[in-house]
Amino acid sequence: MSESKTVRATSYEVKIRREWCKGCELCVEVCKPRVLEMEGIYAVVVNPDVCTGCRLCELLCPDFAIVVTDIESEASTDP
Numbered sequence: 298m299s300e301s302k303t304v305r306a307t308s309y310e311v312k313i314r315r316e317w318c319k320g321c322e323l324c325v326e327v328c329k330p331r332v333l334e335m336e337g338i339y340a341v342v343v344n345p346d347v348c349t350g351c352r353l354c355e356l357l358c359p360d361f362a363i364v365v366t367d368i369e370s371e372a373s374t375d376p
C-alpha cells in the first residue's frame with residue numbers, strides 16, 4: 298500500500314532597506330543564528346538559510362528597515 302504525504306516547510310525571507318538602515322548593529326547582535334552581518338555601515342543578509350523566523354531583528358530595528366516574510370513551500374512524497 299502506498300501512501301502519499303505532503304510536507305510543508307517554512308523558510309523566511311529577510312529584507313533590509315539599506316536607505317533606512319543607520320548601522321546601529323542591533324539586528325546583528327540579536328540574531329543568534331548569524332543571518333546578518335555588518336558590511337561597512339550597513340547591515341546585510343549573509344546567511345538566509347539559517348533564519349528561524351523569530352523576527353527579533355524586525356521588532357528591534359529602530360528604523361523599521363527590516364522585514365521578515367514567511368515563504369511556505371510544499372513537497373509531495375508521491376513516488
Ligand code: SF4
Binds near residue numbers: 320321322324325359
Ligand atoms: S537594527 Fe536596523 S538600523 Fe540597526 S543595523 Fe540593523 S537594519 Fe540597520
Ligand code: SF4
Binds near residue numbers: 365
Ligand atoms: S528573524 Fe530572527 S533568525 Fe531571522 S534574521 Fe531576524 S533575528 Fe535572525
